[in-house]
Amino acid sequence: MIFEGKSIQCHALGDGMIELRFDRQGDAINKFDAATVKELGEATQAIASHDGAKGVIVTSGKDGFIVGADITEFGAAFSQSDEQLIQWSADSNAVFSAFEDLEMPTVTAINGMALGGGFEMALSSDYRVMSSKAAVGLPEVKLGIFPGFGGTVRLPRLIGADNAIEMIAGGSNVKAKAALANGSVDAVVEPDQLLEAAKSLLSLCIAGDMDWQARRAQKTGPLKLGPVDSMMVFETAKGFVAGKAGKHYPAPIEAINCIQKAAGKGRDDALKIEHKGFVKVAKTTQAQALIGIFMNDQLIKKKSKGWIKQSKEIKQGAVLGAGIMGGGIAYQAASTGTPMIMKDINKAALDLGLNEASKLLNKQVSRGKMDAAKMASVLNNIRDTLNYGDFGEVDIIVEAVVERADIKKMVYADVEKYAREDVIIASNTSSISIDELASDLKRPENFLGMHFFNPVHRMPLVEVIRGSKTSDEAIAATVALASRMKKTPIVVNNCPGFLVNRILFPYFFGFEGLIAEGADFQRIDKLMEGFGWPMGPSYLNDVVGMDTSQHVGHVLAAGYPDRMSPAEGQKSSLDLMVEAGRLGQKSGSGYYKYEQDRKGKPKKVKDPEAYEIIKGAVKETREHSDEEIIERHMLPMIIETARCLEQGIVDTAAEADMGLIMGIGFPPFRGGALKYADTLGLDHVVKACEKYAYLGKLYEPTERMKEMAAKGESYYG
Numbered sequence: 001m002i003f004e005g006k007s008i009q010c011h012a013l014g015d016g017m018i019e020l021r022f023d024r025q026g027d028a029i030n031k032f033d034a035a036t037v038k039e040l041g042e043a044t045q046a047i048a049s050h051d052g053a054k055g056v057i058v059t060s061g062k063d064g065f066i067v068g069a070d071i072t073e074f075g076a077a078f079s080q081s082d083e084q085l086i087q088w089s090a091d092s093n094a095v096f097s098a099f100e101d102l103e104m105p106t107v108t109a110i111n112g113m114a115l116g117g118g119f120e121m122a123l124s125s126d127y128r129v130m131s132s133k134a135a136v137g138l139p140e141v142k143l144g145i146f147p148g149f150g151g152t153v154r155l156p157r158l159i160g161a162d163n164a165i166e167m168i169a170g171g172s173n174v175k176a177k178a179a180l181a182n183g184s185v186d187a188v189v190e191p192d193q194l195l196e197a198a199k200s201l202l203s204l205c206i207a208g209d210m211d212w213q214a215r216r217a218q219k220t221g222p223l224k225l226g227p228v229d230s231m232m233v234f235e236t237a238k239g240f241v242a243g244k245a246g247k248h249y250p251a252p253i254e255a256i257n258c259i260q261k262a263a264g265k266g267r268d269d270a271l272k273i274e275h276k277g278f279v280k281v282a283k284t285t286q287a288q289a290l291i292g293i294f295m296n297d298q299l300i301k302k303k304s305k306g307w308i309k310q311s312k313e314i315k316q317g318a319v320l321g322a323g324i325m326g327g328g329i330a331y332q333a334a335s336t337g338t339p340m341i342m343k344d345i346n347k348a349a350l351d352l353g354l355n356e357a358s359k360l361l362n363k364q365v366s367r368g369k370m371d372a373a374k375m376a377s378v379l380n381n382i383r384d385t386l387n388y389g390d391f392g393e394v395d396i397i398v399e400a401v402v403e404r405a406d407i408k409k410m411v412y413a414d415v416e417k418y419a420r421e422d423v424i425i426a427s428n429t430s431s432i433s434i435d436e437l438a439s440d441l442k443r444p445e446n447f448l449g450m451h452f453f454n455p456v457h458r459m460p461l462v463e464v465i466r467g468s469k470t471s472d473e474a475i476a477a478t479v480a481l482a483s484r485m486k487k488t489p490i491v492v493n494n495c496p497g498f499l500v501n502r503i504l505f506p507y508f509f510g511f512e513g514l515i516a517e518g519a520d521f522q523r524i525d526k527l528m529e530g531f532g533w534p535m536g537p538s539y540l541n542d543v544v545g546m547d548t549s550q551h552v553g554h555v556l557a558a559g560y561p562d563r564m565s566p567a568e569g570q571k572s573s574l575d576l577m578v579e580a581g582r583l584g585q586k587s588g589s590g591y592y593k594y595e596q597d598r599k600g601k602p603k604k605v606k607d608p609e610a611y612e613i614i615k616g617a618v619k620e621t622r623e624h625s626d627e628e629i630i631e632r633h634m635l636p637m638i639i640e641t642a643r644c645l646e647q648g649i650v651d652t653a654a655e656a657d658m659g660l661i662m663g664i665g666f667p668p669f670r671g672g673a674l675k676y677a678d679t680l681g682l683d684h685v686v687k688a689c690e691k692y693a694y695l696g697k698l699y700e701p702t703e704r705m706k707e708m709a710a711k712g713e714s715y716y717g
Contacts, residue, residue: 008040019059020056028063031117032121055104056125057199074143082283096121122185130188142290147274163183307475316395322384429451506640507637512574533666632695635688635689646702646704685701689701
C-alpha cells in the first residue's frame, strides 16, 4: 500500500501504474470534506515520491464516483472573513493543482455520479474514461454558488467556453453520451470494461503514444479565444442566463464573469479570479438560503427514513374518488410501483380518472422518459371499480372525494365494512379537521390526513396530518407510501388549515387589507412576483380557484377568528368575485380574463370588469409604498409560521420552511418564511410589525418572537 487514509487508498497495479482509490470508510458515498482534500494532498505526495510510479488511475470504491463537496462544512467555511475564505479556496485548489502537476500521466475512471468537486477532481486529471451508466455535472449554482475547485478554469479550456458555460450556469447533470460529445470525457465504455479501458489509455500515455503533456498544457494555459469571439460568447451567454436565472440568482452570471476575466490567463492566475468570485457568491443571502434548503431536505429525508423503517409492507393501495385528483394520485402511485384500485360511484368520474392517468403517461412516453410497454404496465396497475369487492386486499386507502365532511364520513363507514381492520385510511382533505373526520370511525388510530397539492404529478409536497388518535403505525405507512411516490412527506399535527394553508392564508388576508385601501391588484402581483413568488396573490387565487380559496378561508376564519375573520359586513374582493361567478381560470375569468394560448393553455389578460367588481371591497383609497405592500403580505406569513412552530404543529423550522417552498412556491432563494425572518433579523421583523399594529392581530408577533428579537436569537441558530 502506497498510501492509506480514511477516504483514499493508493496501491500499485503493476507496470508502474498506481491506483488512487476514493473509498470513504463507513459511508455509502464519496465526498470532499476537508479531511479528504487533505488526504488527496498527502496521497499525491506519496505517489510523487514512490519509486517506479509512471502513471495514476483515479477510481472509486463506491457505486458512484464522488458526489461533490461536503455541504455540511459550508456553514462554518462561509462564515469566515473574505480573506480567510479566499485562503481556504486557495489551499484547497493547491491540492488539486498539485495532483494535476504530477510528473506522470493521469486518467480518471468515472464509474457513477461525478458531481461538483467530484467532477472537478476528474477534470484535474489528463484524461477521463466514463461508464455508459455514469453522469457528470457541476450543480453548484443550485446552491447559490459556482464550482470552486477549479471548474471555471479547467472546463472552459477543455471543452470551450460556450459548452462550459452551459454546464456551469445550467447546473444540470450530463449523461455519458453527451459528455463524450462535448469533450468533457475522452471515452465511454460499458461498466464492466471501465478499469481495463482506463488502464489501456494510461498504458498508451506511459508508452508515449498519447501526448498527455499537450492535453495538460491546454488545461493549464490561457483559454484560446479571440477578442471578437470572446465578446460574442460571454456577452451573449450573460444575456441568455440573466433572462433565465433572473435577478435573484447571481451565481450563474458571476461564474461567467470569472471565466471571462480569466480567459487570457494561465491556470494559477485564473484560479485566483475563481477564488474571489466564489467568495463573492458564497457570502450572499441567496447562497445561505439555498444551502439551507439542501440541509433542510437532508433532515426531512432522514426523518422519513426513520418512519419507513417502522412501516408495514404496502402491497396494494386504493384511491376513493376518481376524477382529476384521484386519477393523478393513482398515476403517481402506480408509476412508482404501488398497484392501485380506483373506486368511485360514478362511471364518468372513473373514466376521467383513467384518462388523467393515461394523459400523464402519454406525456412521459412522448418525452422519451418511458416506453409503451412500461406505460401499459402502469395502466394495468390501476384497476377501476364501482364497488368495494377487492378492498379486502388493500393496505392503504387514499380518500379524495368531494370536500364535505358529511360525504367523507359516509364513505368511511362503507370502507370499514369491506376493508381489513388494519387498513390505513388517509384523507386528501385540504382543510377539514382530521379529528372531526375520524369522530365516527371504529378505528380512528388508523386514520390520518394525506394532503397532496395540485397538480399531484408536479407538486413535491405531501402533508401527512396526525390526528389526536392517529397511531405511529398509520404515520409510518403513509410516509412510506408518499416517499415511494417520489414525494416529500412532512408530518404535521392537526389544526385548521394544517401547515401550508394555515400559513398561506394570512398572506391572502394581507392582500385583502390592501385591496380594501384601494391598492391595485395588478401592481401587487407585479411587486410580489418581483419579490420572488412564481405568481402574485390575485393570480394565485385565479389558479387555485376562487371557490376553493373562499372555502378554505371560511375554515380558517372559524379556526382563528381573532386574526383571520373579516370585519362584520365587510366583503372581500374574493367574495365579490365568487358572487359574480368569476372563479378564476376554471371559469375563464377571475381577477384576470383567460384566453387559450397556442399550446391550448390559459393565458391571463387584463380585464377592466374585474376592477368594477372589486370596488365593493374598497373602503378607502390611499397610497402604498412598494415596501409596505411587501411587508403587509410577508409579515403575517412569518408570524403564522412562528406560531405553527411554537404550537408544535410542525417539529422544526426546517420542515416549516420546506413545506412553504414545496407546497406554495415560496421563493427558494429566500429559504422559507423563518429563514427570511432570520435574514431580515427578528428585531427588524418585530419593529416592522409595530408599524401595522393598527391593523390588528394579523400583524402581532408572538411573545416568543419578541423574546428572540430582544436576545438577538434566530430560528436557524
